[in-house]
Amino acid sequence: MDFALSEDLLEMRDQLRLLVRETVAPRAADIDRRGRVPEDVLAAFREAGLAGKGYPVEYGGSGLGLLGLCLAVEEITKYCCSSGVVLLLTRLPGAPILYGGTAAQKEKYLRGITSGRLRAAFGNTEPQAGSDSAGIRLLAGREGDHYVLNGAKSFVWGAAAADFFVISARTDPESRHGGISMFVVDRDTPGISIDRFEQPMGVRGISLGEVVFSNCRVGAGSLLGRENGGFPLLMKSLNSVRPVVAALGLGLAQGALAYALDYTRERQAFGQPVARFQGTRWKAATLATEIQAARWLVYHAATLVDQGLAGKEHAPYLAMAKLFATELAVKASSEALQMLGGCGYTRAHPLERFYRDARQLTIVEGTSEIQREIIGRAVVGGAIDYL
Ligand SMILES: Cc1cc2nc3c(=O)[nH]c(=O)nc-3n(C[C@H](O)[C@H](O)[C@H](O)COP(=O)(O)OP(=O)(O)OC[C@H]3O[C@@H](n4cnc5c(N)ncnc54)[C@H](O)[C@@H]3O)c2cc1C
Numbered sequence: 547m548d549f550a551l552s553e554d555l556l557e558m559r560d561q562l563r564l565l566v567r568e569t570v571a572p573r574a575a576d577i578d579r580r581g582r583v584p585e586d587v588l589a590a591f592r593e594a595g596l597a598g599k600g601y602p603v604e605y606g607g608s609g610l611g612l613l614g615l616c617l618a619v620e621e622i623t624k625y626c627c628s629s630g631v632v633l634l635l636t637r638l639p640g641a642p643i644l645y646g647g648t649a650a651q652k653e654k655y656l657r658g659i660t661s662g663r664l665r666a667a668f669g670n671t672e673p674q675a676g677s678d679s680a681g682i683r684l685l686a687g688r689e690g691d692h693y694v695l696n697g698a699k700s701f702v703w704g705a706a707a708a709d710f711f712v713i714s715a716r717t718d719p720e721s722r723h724g725g726i727s728m729f730v731v732d733r734d735t736p737g738i739s740i741d742r743f744e745q746p747m748g749v750r751g752i753s754l755g756e757v758v759f760s761n762c763r764v765g766a767g768s769l770l771g772r773e774n775g776g777f778p779l780l781m782k783s784l785n786s787v788r789p790v791v792a793a794l795g796l797g798l799a800q801g802a803l804a805y806a807l808d809y810t811r812e813r814q815a816f817g818q819p820v821a822r823f824q825g826t827r828w829k830a831a832t833l834a835t836e837i838q839a840a841r842w843l844v845y846h847a848a849t850l851v852d853q854g855l856a857g858k859e860h861a862p863y864l865a866m867a868k869l870f871a872t873e874l875a876v877k878a879s880s881e882a883l884q885m886l887g888g889c890g891y892t893r894a895h896p897l898e899r900f901y902r903d904a905r906q907l908t909i910v911e912g913t914s915e916i917q918r919e920i921i922g923r924a925v926v927g928g929a930i931d932y933l
Contacts, residue, residue, distance in 0.1 A: 558617065570622055575899065578899050580751075581750045583628055588662075596636075598636075598661070600637040600790070606656070611851075612851045613849055615848075619634065619794055623798050624797045627904070630794045631751075634791065635667065635703060636660075638668045639712040642728045643712065643770060645771075648767075650767070651730060666709065666711070668702070669711050669712070670780065671700050671702075679726075680723045681722075682715070684699065688717065692763050692766065694762065695715060695729070695762040696760060704753060705740050708733055711731050712728065713728070713731060714726055717774055728779050728780060729770060735762055736762065737762030738762055741756055747905060748906055749906055781858075789867055789868070792870075793844050794871075795868075796837065796841060798900060799871070799877075801900065805897060806885040809885065837878070839870070840871040847863055847866070850863060859929070862924035879903075
């Protein structure tokens with residue numbers, strides 16, 4: 547078992563650290579206040595080839611695999627979760643195309659993403675169904691060699707900027723899991739509107755909208771994979787992206803702890819730096835240990851996906867990484883805020899933003915409860931063997 551990162555990955559991480567410190571870190575508070583990631587940050591990401599981090603070379607990607615993408619997300623999210631989500635959105639909508647798309651769909655959409663020419667968004671959640679993915683109602687009615695889409699997708703991250711959407715839809719109303727298909731739909735297709743934007747607690751740099759499809763006609767070339775074969779494609783895609791969401795949590799936890807440590811080394815109380823109190827040291831020790839545990843869970847999960855192991859059998863390990871790293875992000879940002887005392891609760895310091903940004907991580911891409919269900923079923927059912 548080799549725990550060392552390759553030379554290529556280490557070199558990429560070191561270069562990225564410089565870019566993040568120069569380009570992202572000074573803008574993070576502004577991104578939160580203004581509610582968007584500015585064009586020059588996106589351009590810097592494009593130039594550094596970050597849009598193709600999670601993709602194979604044959605589609606214009608870096609070839610550094612999901613592990614490469616996770617390392618990049620980790621570095622960026624140490625300073626700015628919204629900017630980390632920009633990278634998540636290069637992979638979340640692309641996964642169903644990668645696993646189920648035709649050569650032509652991959653050429654158009656994946657190359658569009660990796661070159662930074664196209665931005666994408668992913669729509670599975672609906673107003674009446676989130677965790678229960680098989681409960682979606684958006685209808686894709688077949689008319690000859692076309693489908694007519696009617697319904698809405700809610701909580702679509704990046705909806706405002708998207709050039710295309712990857713969505714799940716119901717193609718057979720009589721069947722639950724067996725009646726779902728996945729589609730890729732260009733934003734400029736007639737019948738698509740974004741009717742409402744949410745006002746989220748955190749990650750304010752990324753838009754969160756409800757995308758409505760009204761008699762939206764798409765050709766059969768929009769279907770991803772097999773008609774009514776969308777549910778397994780959706781599950782594999784979601785499984786494969788869990789390490790990336792986990793990497794958001796891992797980076798955020800580190801950024802929060804690092805900031806609090808700097809502060810407590812300077813801040814004096816009772817005649818000494820706050821960092822010298824045992825209460826501070828033990829808090830830091832616990833978080834550092836949990837961050838190290840999260841790091842190995844995330845890197846291992848990303849490596850599984852890179853080995854093609856994102857199916858049902860490996861889903862519990864991908865879920866463990868997501869569960870642990872995202873819950874750690876909430877805990878670490880809360881503990882770090884506490885380490886600053888009153889200042890932690892103000893906008894003069896970034897920890898209130900880290901806390902707001904962390905809070906969504908245990909909800910998106912399958913809540914913590916759903917991750918525990920995936921893991922718990924495998925443990926209780928004996929799929930994970932302990933003796
Ligand atoms: C910031 C943000 C960004 C998002 N981005 C996207 C996106 O880009 N695309 C997209 O499709 N969706 C997106 N979502 C939606 C997100 O994936 C859903 O909110 C999430 O899956 C939960 O669904 P729900 O909100 O409908 O909650 P519900 O499914 O209604 O769940 C409500 C509560 O019940 C619990 N629960 C449900 N079922 C079970 C069960 N079987 N066992 C135990 N507890 C259960 C849940 O854990 C939760 O606590 C985003 C959400 C947020 C907040």
